Amino acid sequence: MPEVAIVGAGQTRFGDFPDRGVKELFAEAYQETLASVDRGMDPADIQAAYIGCLSAGGGFQLGQLAPLLTSYVGLPDIPSLRVENACASGGYALVAAICAVASGRYDLVLAAGVEKMRDASANRARYWLGVSGDTEYERLAGLTFAGIYATMARRYMEEYALKREHLALVAVKNHAHGAQNPKAQFQRQVDVDTVLRGPEVASPLGVWDCCSTTDGAACVLVASARVARSFTDRPVYVMGWGAASDHLAIHDRARITSLRATVSACRQAYQQAGVGPQDLDLAEVHDCFTIAEIMAYSDLGLCEEGRNAALLESGATRLGGSIPVNVSGGLKAKGHPLGATGIGMACEIFWQLRGQAELPSRQVKDAQIALSHNVGGSGGSAVVVVYRGG
């Protein structure tokens, strides 16, 4: 495939914004994206848009959200498409944009994600979080998303040397990272005791093991290699990507201590990129629950299976470690606005690979190669992208 690059990125803070709708959130991320282009750009150069969103099904705009959003920011003519794969909607929007540019059809397209969850009622928010499992066999039986991941966690603890405290360490690490990220929903540290004493959600997962409901939007500009350097001297190149699926219902899967879709997507991405996990300087990983990050370590090849808890304990995945994971705070502390999450990961990597983290203390030193990992639901779909600085 022809090489493509990211030449601009923008993201709202992720959080709770009762005074702003989905249009306003998208517009803020879009304007920041335009402003991020080093040599400036004419918005008329944007030829198409791919926008990830899940909850548009909820009635605020069921159909054609994508052209509604692009027309709101002054791009009423370009083809604009909504892409939906639950929590991986953003990641799938990004790879659809990459394909469109690689096909030769377009030289510059927008990949975006947006979600408005906080002004949904508690019932409605629970509904969103349940609907990406298998409705017939999981949701209608009362199995929540926290319940699904708790089942995985219990099985994982049974099979491997994983203790409840290890789960807590993921939350502690990612909140420590989020505390330094001005774009994060939760900018405060938490200690192991607090996590362990938090209200139980689905044993062994407590409230601090679960990501939150979040409002937010994020955009990146995807360009052909041919034009990328007309926008910036520092494009971030897509070295490789992979995407894959799995059975939605966990009872259909051969195993539940590994996400097969992640393993497959990751293999494809490394193969196309010609690199391996040892080459990564950082990774943004789908930690919707603390157990998800732990499982991802081996699924992404950062460690051998079963060595996940040891990798975490070693500090390697902390800022300053050999392979920092979720320096943004991750879904856990940065927040998880479903469709925006996968694009937000690409934004974080764009900034990190260009040395642009807001605080020196949260900049990964000399970062050159990075990976993003975005999961739909409980692993029904996954997207992995590998990037390098320009």
Next chain:
Amino acid sequence: MPEVAIVGAGQTRFGDFPDRGVKELFAEAYQETLASVDRGMDPADIQAAYIGCLSAGGGFQLGQLAPLLTSYVGLPDIPSLRVENACASGGYALVAAICAVASGRYDLVLAAGVEKMRDASANRARYWLGVSGDTEYERLAGLTFAGIYATMARRYMEEYALKREHLALVAVKNHAHGAQNPKAQFQRQVDVDTVLRGPEVASPLGVWDCCSTTDGAACVLVASARVARSFTDRPVYVMGWGAASDHLAIHDRARITSLRATVSACRQAYQQAGVGPQDLDLAEVHDCFTIAEIMAYSDLGLCEEGRNAALLESGATRLGGSIPVNVSGGLKAKGHPLGATGIGMACEIFWQLRGQAELPSRQVKDAQIALSHNVGGSGGSAVVVVYRGG
């Protein structure tokens, strides 16, 4: 862009299927697609799926419908993505699949569409049909989809020599076509008097001017030119395509007697294809309301603007005419299962360009070049594809 081709197609009958869910409908279309491949094929050769669906937002499976469907038919691993642009979801799924193949990433992908509308309550069905306009300015003000197209029709009658009877002629023509199509929802003829005497929906549109609510699914296999002939000696090639958007709310548009998104998508498609409207042997056109087909005649270049009623009266757009439009019956008689519609158009064209219409009487003689035109909502998005027989 590298050339791509369609090598297989399948579609359920469009209609009212209370005993079958979205999975069963998709599976039927998929199995027919596999069976349609002249030299046979191994389903394991399918590398990705792009599935158009609008109403998945309604709760039967809000998130990750696409991998749920592909895993149901025995493809649990491939990346599978839902694409949504209201009634143009199918058309956008098709062009996303075309881009993915043209990018060089895949050699064979599935483009599909599916919708289940008939078992929604009447309120819910009205809801679906209202939600693809601008929610804040149209739906919440009580403007229905029929109301929007009725507004266009009134304006059109004011500006041009269009009479109520012309609208009726579209219904009569498309029902005559649908009467010969075993895949159509309505397989019966209707006469002008019946149309004119039908209950009013939104003046001047009566019930016979409106498409119906429909269940259905459709699939096509999109292949690279490199592998197409390993599946069949008669691939149907994609000569060109275009996609574009417009403001959703009609009050934001400069005109409402033409769909700007259609005009732009069509211009792109002809330009890439290197052909013009005079080269077409048939067209499948988005006739969600009778006025929509009339407006499409000039938007697609089949006649000059203002000559639309004359083109219709001349019989040119009937089977046997110089440019038959909607020989399938169109949305009007074949039915309009939202996300499946754009893919169903590609199926019809696949069969017509291969001389495979079920009845000789509904086969367009020596058809070689054809066009499909799929609109989202009231023109907020549009996709046009031009095809040639192999």
